[in-house]
Amino acid sequence: MPETLTKQEVEKGQDPSVTKQYDDSVSLDEKFEDMYAIADKLKIGMMGSLRNGIGPVARAMAVAKRSGPDFLFLSNRDSQKFDDLESNKVATIYFHNSNNQDWISVTGETAKTSNDDPRIKEIWSQGTRAWFGDLKDGVHTGGPEDPRMKLIEIKAKFISYWKHDVGALGFMGEIGTAIVTGGVANTGTLRQMKEDEIEQARSKHSSMTS
Numbered sequence: 001m002p003e004t005l006t007k008q009e010v011e012k013g014q015d016p017s018v019t020k021q022y023d024d025s026v027s028l029d030e031k032f033e034d035m036y037a038i039a040d041k042l043k044i045g046m047m048g049s050l051r052n053g054i055g056p057v058a059r060a061m062a063v064a065k066r067s068g069p070d071f072l073f074l075s076n077r078d079s080q081k082f083d084d085l086e087s088n089k090v091a092t093i094y095f096h097n098s099n100n101q102d103w104i105s106v107t108g109e110t111a112k113t114s115n116d117d118p119r120i121k122e123i124w125s126q127g128t129r130a131w132f133g134d135l136k137d138g139v140h141t142g143g144p145e146d147p148r149m150k151l152i153e154i155k156a157k158f159i160s161y162w163k164h165d166v167g168a169l170g171f172m173g174e175i176g177t178a179i180v181t182g183g184v185a186n187t188g189t190l191r192q193m194k195e196d197e198i199e200q201a202r203s204k205h206s207s208m209t210s
Contacts, residue, residue, distance in 0.1 A: 002174060002183025016184040021162070023189045031191055032069065032201045035161050038102045039066055039095060047073070047154075048092040049084035057084065058094070064123040068205025069156040069198045071106065072119065074128055077150040085110045091154055101171070101188070104161040111153040120144050120151050155202075159193040 003020045048058040059081065065072040071093055075081065085091065095104040124144040132142035132149070140146055165188045166174060178185040193201070 002178035002181055002185050005182065005184050018190060020184050020186050021188055021190040023191055026191075028197055028200060031193055031197070034163055034191070035069075035104060035159060035193070036066070038097065038104055038161060038163060039063075042095040042097055042104075045071075046094040047081070048094065049081055050088040050090065051080075051084050052087050061093075064151075065119075067153075067209075069106075069159065069193075069201045070108070071154045071156075072123060073152045073154070074120065074124060075150055075152050076132060076148050077115075078148060081152075082150070085152070093154060100164040100168075102161070102163050104159070106154065106156050107158045108154045108156040111155060115145075115147055115149060117151050120149055123151075124149070156198050157195050159198060160191070162188050162190045164188045 003016075005016050009016050009019065043063055044060055045063060046058045047061040048056050051057045061073050061075070063071055064074045089109045091108065091110045093104075093106045093108075097103070121144045128149075129142035132140075132146060134141050140148060143149075164171070165186075171187050174185045174187050177183065
């Protein structure tokens with residue numbers, strides 16, 4: 001049910017849509033398990049970078065692999081995003097599920113690797129060829145050994161996400177009731193993970209996969 005907006009929240013300059021859905025009561029494991037469950041259903045994200053003279057820019061990217069709280073992408077070395085990341089290593093990935101409004105925002109630093117990184121072969125798939133093309137010269141084939149094939153790893157430093165707690169009908173009912181009563185709709189759970197928590201999750205993932 002919608003929650004009552006209080007005078008104290010207004011006087012403190014709080015955003016009730018955040019404060020009434022924010023949850024920091026669960027364990028670290030549950031925080032990340034819920035985030036992973038959302039991320040693994042969403043194969044396409046918007047990768048944001050900073051471009052000199054312009055500011056933030058973003059493009060859709062297919063996730064090649066999630067590694068704990070970090071994300072791996074395959075990309076063409078000739079893409080302008082590499083110029084962006086050369087100037088500013090900070091990048092953000094945004095995921096959104098339009099079916100239930102779940103979303104994730106991951107901010108981190110990018111690590112670009114050489115073409116002979118063994119992980120390229122591990123995460124490359126035939127579908128990748130469609131975005132590179134084959135020059136028919138035996139070199140620029142769109143395969144994992146193609147010199148244009150580069151790996152971008154985004155190592156998370158801050159993560160926020162929202163997960164739905166009600167279905168579509170409950171969502172609309174909550175909003176409708178909030179409008180009528182003057183309350184604040186409460187349709188899901190908002191969580192944040194900072195760098196120290198992310199490092200713990202990364203270490204746990206590394207120990208489980210090594």
